[in-house]
Amino acid sequence: MCSIIGYSGKLNLAAPLLVDSLKKMEYRGYDSVGIATLNNGNIMVSKGVGKVAEVDKELNLNRLPGQIGIGHTRWATHGGVNDKNAHPHYSCTSNIAVVHNGIIENYHELKTELANEGHIFKSQTDSEVIAHLLEKYSRISNNDIKKTMIETCKNLKGSFAFVAVFDNGIISGARFDEPLIIGISSQALFLSSDVLGFLKHTDKSIFLDNGDIVILENDNYTIFDDSGNVVQRPLTQVAWELGSSEKGKFAHYTLKEIHEQTSTLLKPLNDSNDFATFCEYLQRASNIYITGSGTSYNSGLLGKLLLSKYARKKSEVYMSSEFQYFSDTIEPNSVVIAISQSGETADVLHSVKKAKETGAKIVSIVNIPTSSLARMSDSYVTLNCGPEIGVAATKSFMSQLMILYKIVSTLSNQYVSLEGSELKNLQNLISKVLGLDDKIRNLINSLDSNIKDIYILGRSIHYPIALEGSLKIKELAYIHAEGIAAGELKHGPLALIDQESVVIVINPVDETHLDVISSANEIKSRGAYIIGLSNLRNEVYDAFIELPKVADYLYPVIEIIPLQLMSYYLAIKKQVDPDYPRNLAKSVTVK
Numbered sequence: 001m002c003s004i005i006g007y008s009g010k011l012n013l014a015a016p017l018l019v020d021s022l023k024k025m026e027y028r029g030y031d032s033v034g035i036a037t038l039n040n041g042n043i044m045v046s047k048g049v050g051k052v053a054e055v056d057k058e059l060n061l062n063r064l065p066g067q068i069g070i071g072h073t074r075w076a077t078h079g080g081v082n083d084k085n086a087h088p089h090y091s092c093t094s095n096i097a098v099v100h101n102g103i104i105e106n107y108h109e110l111k112t113e114l115a116n117e118g119h120i121f122k123s124q125t126d127s128e129v130i131a132h133l134l135e136k137y138s139r140i141s142n143n144d145i146k147k148t149m150i151e152t153c154k155n156l157k158g159s160f161a162f163v164a165v166f167d168n169g170i171i172s173g174a175r176f177d178e179p180l181i182i183g184i185s186s187q188a189l190f191l192s193s194d195v196l197g198f199l200k201h202t203d204k205s206i207f208l209d210n211g212d213i214v215i216l217e218n219d220n221y222t223i224f225d226d227s228g229n230v231v232q233r234p235l236t237q238v239a240w241e242l243g244s245s246e247k248g249k250f251a252h253y254t255l256k257e258i259h260e261q262t263s264t265l266l267k268p269l270n271d272s273n274d275f276a277t278f279c280e281y282l283q284r285a286s287n288i289y290i291t292g293s294g295t296s297y298n299s300g301l302l303g304k305l306l307l308s309k310y311a312r313k314k315s316e317v318y319m320s321s322e323f324q325y326f327s328d329t330i331e332p333n334s335v336v337i338a339i340s341q342s343g344e345t346a347d348v349l350h351s352v353k354k355a356k357e358t359g360a361k362i363v364s365i366v367n368i369p370t371s372s373l374a375r376m377s378d379s380y381v382t383l384n385c386g387p388e389i390g391v392a393a394t395k396s397f398m399s400q401l402m403i404l405y406k407i408v409s410t411l412s413n414q415y416v417s418l419e420g421s422e423l424k425n426l427q428n429l430i431s432k433v434l435g436l437d438d439k440i441r442n443l444i445n446s447l448d449s450n451i452k453d454i455y456i457l458g459r460s461i462h463y464p465i466a467l468e469g470s471l472k473i474k475e476l477a478y479i480h481a482e483g484i485a486a487g488e489l490k491h492g493p494l495a496l497i498d499q500e501s502v503v504i505v506i507n508p509v510d511e512t513h514l515d516v517i518s519s520a521n522e523i524k525s526r527g528a529y530i531i532g533l534s535n536l537r538n539e540v541y542d543a544f545i546e547l548p549k550v551a552d553y554l555y556p557v558i559e560i561i562p563l564q565l566m567s568y569y570l571a572i573k574k575q576v577d578p579d580y581p582r583n584l585a586k587s588v589t590v591k
C-alpha cells in the first residue's frame, strides 16, 4: 500500500529521479512522501505530509543533492499521518535509512527489545524497527551488508518489502510477500514496488521471488536467498505501454479512464493469452469458486449470475477477505477464478494461496501480466486496458465484465453472443452513453449539496451493478451509498427512506422492469427523489437517464457508465479529489 523506490546509477542526481518515480506510483499511497539521498558520505532525508507535488513544492525534495537514494509514498497503517511517521526512517546514527511497504507483525516486541538495547525511536511506525535492526546487525557483522540484511530479515515477521541506503554507497532491498522489482539499464539500477517507478528509464526488469534479498553496488546487482545463496532470476521485458498514463484533455485520471472505456472495451477480447486453457480448466472443474475484493468482487458476483443464468454453470463467489475462512470446504477438482486488476491485493493473494494448498487450480483475471497473482496462477487472462491510475476502478471493471462475458459465451456455446457486429454496436452504444456526460453533470449539480444517503436499486444481474455504483459513490464522493436488491427493500431498508433520500433505480426493460417500477412507486410515496436509469421513461422518475436498448444480458456494461459519471461529478461538486480518495490506495497490499 506504500510505494518504495531505490536508485543507484549515473543517470543524474538521484532526487529528481526519485520524485518523478514516486509521482508515477502515488496511486499506492499518498498520505506523505519522503526521499533520502547519499551525498559525500552523509544520508540526507527530506519528508513531509501530503502528495508528492505538494511536498516537493514545499520542501524542494528534488534539490536534495546526492547520486543514489531511496524514496517512499505512504499509506498509513501504524502511526498517524505526520512528518515523523513519513518515510524514510533513519537508524540512530543516521548512517542507514529505510523505506518500507507492508506490515511488520512483530514490531512491538522488536521495538521493545531494541529500545532496551539503547536504540532511540523517533516514530510510531512499525517500519522504523527495520532501520534499527539493520544498524544492530551491521555493527555485529562489521558492516557486512549481506549478513546484515539476512539477519534483519530473519527477525522480521509479516509481509514486507523494504529498501535501505547505507552510507557506504550500497542500496539493498528485500522482498517478503510484497512486490519488489529490479529495473536494469546500462546507466542505472532501480528497486521499485511497481515497474511504473522506472519504466521511463528502462523496460528490463527482474521480478524478485519471495524471500529474495538484493544488493545494488555501483553498476552491479546480486540477488541471494534468505540463506545467503546467490540466485538467478529471469529478466523480463515489460511493455512500454504500461507507462503511458497521461491525463490528456481530462481534468482527472478518473474521468479520462471512464471515457476510455469505448476503446478499452474490446481489448480483453482480442488478447487471447491462454484463454482456451483458462476455459478448459473451468469446463473440467467439478466446482467453481470466484473471488476478488471491492470492485473485482462485484464483477465476480455478476460473473456468478451470468454463469448460472446463461451457461448453467454453478459457482460460489466469496470476497477474498472472507474466502480464507472457507478454504477448508474446497472439494477436489475445484477451480478458483481470482479477479484482481492489480494482481497484488493481499486479500486475494492470501485466499488464493490457501485455495492452492487444497489442490484447487487457480485461473485469474488480471490487468498486470507480471503481477504476483498472474505468477501464482495455473492460467491467466489479461484485461489489457492499460494502466488505471485513478484509485476508483472504472475501466478495469468494464474489462473484467467483458472477460466474464467471453467466458460465459464460451461455456454457453455462444448463447451469450459476442459476435463482431454486436460488439461494434456495443462500442457505439457505450460511446453514446458516455455522451450523456454533460447531462449527468447537470443532474448532479441540480441535486441538494448536502445529500447524506444515496440508494441504488437493481434486481438480478443489475444488483451487482447497484453494489458497484454505490461503492463508486462512497469512494469518490464520501457519501453514504447502498446497493440494494430491489425486492429486499420491503424487508427492512424501506425504513431508511424519507424525503431527503436520493434513490437511483437501475431499470432496463427486461424481466425485472415491472417489479422495479413497483419498488420505485413505494419509495416515491415516502417522498424520495428518484433517478431512473432505463430505456423507457416512466412518470415515477424525477430525473431520467436514458439507456440505449441492448441484448438483456449486456445491460450491466451500459448501466455502470452513468453511475461512474454520477460518482465522479458528485466528487467534483464536493470539491474532493476523485483520483486520490482519502484513506484509500489503489493497490491494497496489506490484509
Ligand code: M6R
Residues within 6 Å of the ligand: 293, 294, 295, 296, 339, 340, 341, 342, 343, 344, 345, 348, 391, 392, 393, 394, 471, 472, 475, 585, 586, 587, 588
Ligand atoms: O487490484 P484489485 O482489483 O485486486 O483491487 C481490489 C479492490 O481494492 C479495488 O477494486 C477497490 O475496491 C477499488 N478502489 C474500488 O474502486
